[in-house]
Amino acid sequence: MPTEIVHLKRGYIAHASIAKLDDEKLIYSGKDPYDERTNHTRFSIFNFLSDSVYCFGEYPSEDKEIDKIPSTGYNRLTAYQGNITVKPDKRKAVMIYYYAVGFDIIDITTQTIAISKMYQYPMVDLLTIPNTNIQGIKNNSESYRGFIDLFCNDYFIYVLYSDKTFEENYREGRHILKYDWDGNPVCRYILSEEISSFTIDKYEKNLYATRNDEEFGYIIRYQMN
Numbered sequence: 001m002p003t004e005i006v007h008l009k010r011g012y013i014a015h016a017s018i019a020k021l022d023d024e025k026l027i028y029s030g031k032d033p034y035d036e037r038t039n040h041t042r043f044s045i046f047n048f049l050s051d052s053v054y055c056f057g058e059y060p061s062e063d064k065e066i067d068k069i070p071s072t073g074y075n076r077l078t079a080y081q082g083n084i085t086v087k088p089d090k091r092k093a094v095m096i097y098y099y100a101v102g103f104d105i106i107d108i109t110t111q112t113i114a115i116s117k118m119y120q121y122p123m124v125d126l127l128t129i130p131n132t133n134i135q136g137i138k139n140n141s142e143s144y145r146g147f148i149d150l151f152c153n154d155y156f157i158y159v160l161y162s163d164k165t166f167e168e169n170y171r172e173g174r175h176i177l178k179y180d181w182d183g184n185p186v187c188r189y190i191l192s193e194e195i196s197s198f199t200i201d202k203y204e205k206n207l208y209a210t211r212n213d214e215e216f217g218y219i220i221r222y223q224m225n
Contacts, residue, residue, distance in 0.1 A: 017084040019093065021108065024049045027093055029084060031055070042080065045111060057113045063121045078137055079122035082146070088154050092181055096147040096159055099124050099137065103147065103159065105183055115183035120144055145170035149197045156180055160198055172196045176207070191222060200224070
């Protein structure tokens with residue numbers, strides 16, 4: 001256990017995921033606290049040397065539910081939870097989603113959402129926890145779980161898709177979907193067993209995955225070519 005305790009002050013509004021861009025900047029999913037428009041500023045780049053933040057991006061116009069949310073609400077931000085990962089060359093980042101089936105590719109140089117691939121928008125029920133003002137998310141049993149895990153290199157994006165509804169065991173899957181950085185699908189790997197997380201070696205010859213059964217967890221190696 002660390003012996004020193006450091007208390008950090010609260011700062012900007014961030015949700016679900018954060019990643020380091022370089023020695024000066026972080027990128028995260030979060031809203032500009034001074035922008036009252038609910039459907040704006042999905043992502044933020046924070047410069048921790050200058051203590052400044054640049055916010056950008058809008059929710060997909062096809063997601064009509066965004067228009068029904070009050071300007072002071074953060075429910076849509078909560079629904080669009082996911083995992084953000086930076087491309088090794090630092091020029092782009094990709095955000096995969098838990099409650100939506102899809103991903104966004106962010107152009108770091110222009111600070112814009114370059115590609116948005118959504119196959120299903122977040123189908124969630126929002127609920128208020130009794131005796132509090134806290135709102136949470138209830139899984140819509142009929143909607144499909146989004147992407148479970150992600151790996152990327154300078155050439156391709158790989159995502160683990162469960163292909164199951166929230167009513168089923170959605171925390172594992174056997175489908176690895178491969179995309180290029182323009183968002184184009186390349187191929188699909190169908191694994192012999194369901195896995196919960198994975199990584200790929202730099203030569204893209206081996207895929208290493210974790211799987212849990214009733215007794216213990218273990219690592220599986222798949223040869224990709």
